Amino acid sequence: MMYRTTLNNRINALANNYIYINQDEISHSLICPICLDPLIDPQTHVLCNNSFCNRCIRKLRYCPCCRATIMELNDLIVTSDIIRNTLDELQIQCNICKHILCRGDFDNHIRNDCLQLSLITSEEENNSNTNEKYLEKHLSNLYCRIRKLEDGLYESKKVILTFLFVLSIIGIIILLNTILLYIIHLTISGLFTIKLPLFIQAIQKFLFDFLQ
Numbered sequence: 001m002m003y004r005t006t007l008n009n010r011i012n013a014l015a016n017n018y019i020y021i022n023q024d025e026i027s028h029s030l031i032c033p034i035c036l037d038p039l040i041d042p043q044t045h046v047l048c049n050n051s052f053c054n055r056c057i058r059k060l061r062y063c064p065c066c067r068a069t070i071m072e073l074n075d076l077i078v079t080s081d082i083i084r085n086t087l088d089e090l091q092i093q094c095n096i097c098k099h100i101l102c103r104g105d106f107d108n109h110i111r112n113d114c115l116q117l118s119l120i121t122s123e124e125e126n127n128s129n130t131n132e133k134y135l136e137k138h139l140s141n142l143y144c145r146i147r148k149l150e151d152g153l154y155e156s157k158k159v160i161l162t163f164l165f166v167l168s169i170i171g172i173i174i175l176l177n178t179i180l181l182y183i184i185h186l187t188i189s190g191l192f193t194i195k196l197p198l199f200i201q202a203i204q205k206f207l208f209d210f211l212q
């Protein structure tokens with residue numbers, strides 16, 4: 001709502017904010033005898049057929065050309081379409097964005113093109129440029145940091161993989177060792193529990209036979 005109001009105020013403030021291209025070459029029939037500028041919203045005095053800007057003639061009680069008093073609204077009629085169309089086709093330059101266009105398109109230009117695209121004051125433009133530069137710098141810093149993090153991650157990954165590889169090798173060695181030790185244990189215990197008594201018995205028997 002605030003924005004709308006501000007926008008409309010801006011549009012109103014900018015009405016007719018243009019200059020004519022080659023104003024000297026504009027036909028006299030298109031010039032208002034009161035303000036000496038090209039006619040705006042022209043009205044024609046029915047008695048003398050002269051045309052004036054609506055806002056110019058409304059201020060007067062008489063016609064500046066024929067001196068007749070303007071008593072009624074009917075004394076003035078809307079100027080012919082031919083003149084209105086010719087006025088609409090006058091070339092103008094927008095004071096805000098310096099765009100050259102037909103006068104009839106100016107309102108539309110202010111509402112749709114000029115305000116939104118070009119009515120950024122130089123200060124706002126500078127601000128947005130500064131912001132853009134700041135954002136660009138910020139982004140490139142972020143990219144740098146992301147790249148560094150990625151590199152770090154890659155290095156960490158390599159270290160972790162190497163560590164896991166070494167760990168699994170150690171695990172396999174420990175496992176093999178355990179199996180080996182178990183086998184040795186089995187062999188030795190088997191030797192002592194089964195073979196040793198037999199061996200001792202054999203020695204005893206041998207000694208016994210020998211002594212007898």
Ligand SMILES: [Zn+2]
Pocket residue numbers: 032033034035036037039040052053056
């Ligand atoms: Zn005028």
Ligand SMILES: [Zn+2]
Pocket residue numbers: 045047048049050063064065066067068
């Ligand atoms: Zn008149």
Ligand SMILES: [Zn+2]
Pocket residue numbers: 094095096097098099109110114115118
């Ligand atoms: Zn403009």
